[in-house]
Amino acid sequence: MPIEVGIWKVNGGIKKVDFSVIESERKLEDILSKDLSILSDDLLLIGRQVQTEYGKYLDMLAIDGEGNLHIIELKKNRAPREVVAQALDYASWVQNLSYDQVLRIYEDKNNCPLEEAFAEKFDDSLPDKLNDTHQITIVSSQLDSETERIINYLSNNYDVPINAVFFRYFEEGEQLFLTRSWLLDPNVIDEKSSNTKVENKKEKWNKQDFVVNFEDKASRKWEDAVKYGFISAGGGRWYSRTLNQLFVGARIFCMIPKSGYVGIGTVIETVKPIKDVTFKVNETDVKMSDLNLKATNMFHDVEDLEKCEYVVKVKWSANVSKEEAYWVKGLKANQNSAYKLRSQYTIDKVLEFFELNTDE
Structure with a gap:
């Protein structure tokens, strides 16, 4: 049984505040909608x-910080x-x-x-x-003994992620109070959240778009990347290996970490160690080492294929300076040097910023 909560007014004498029946499930729904942290932060x-x-x-349907869904069913009185x-x-x-259905439900609402x-x-x-797991929460002012036994049985024996929370509604003059207590420990229910086997929980990848993180520092400069048409990563295989995903024709959304998106381009030559990269300058093939680069340390560890800089040649469709980088909350970010861009929201917002249409 959950812990019973009572309220006493203690100023001007001691008086117990009587429990009141909430007017309707809609009123309880209104209260929770205004601040769902009453259930959970x-x-x-x-x-x-x-x-x-x-x-x-x-x-009510909610989502937590891990992307899992929560089903909330309300009963104003006994459940x-x-x-x-x-x-x-x-x-x-x-x-x-x-994934797409969850996005659509939220936007519709x-x-x-x-x-x-x-x-x-x-x-x-x-x-x-999204929706890798889900939880069920039954909200009521009371729970009959049969329902309590069923919830305990499902949770304890079959790990069904179901719980009940009890709200008591109190009125004292014009003041309204709400108290809360759980049937089962919410942390235990988190652990019981059932894994589903549906394969469509990820936003679909369009098989074209990638994000590339371009660290603007001594070993690479964004000004050089714009001028000559490339992106790069290095300092260890962990940083450079993800560039192998980028194929000729792939579209990249280039981002400078902690700044924002600075360019969109198309891959024209797959990844190579920096010592093997050449560029056309005045119709002549010029080694990268002979270019007039702003980066002062781009040729670090040039003979070490583990640590050297790796380069992917790109044709830019649009770009801005680091100072003009575009970022708003909700855009996709990731620590990898290159990764598949699944977020249609990010694609649309960045294309809009660069004034490019979806076909460019």
């Missing part, structure tokens, strides 16, 4: 009254055992929601992209994979 509301493909309406079956039915629908709201809430970009 790690939740962002996706939407209220979300319609399933079966024609039923899920009270009968039927509510468990109802919540499980909703979960059977939620577990199959794809809020008229703004989930990427922006997620970044604002969690100060991080939206994960590449």
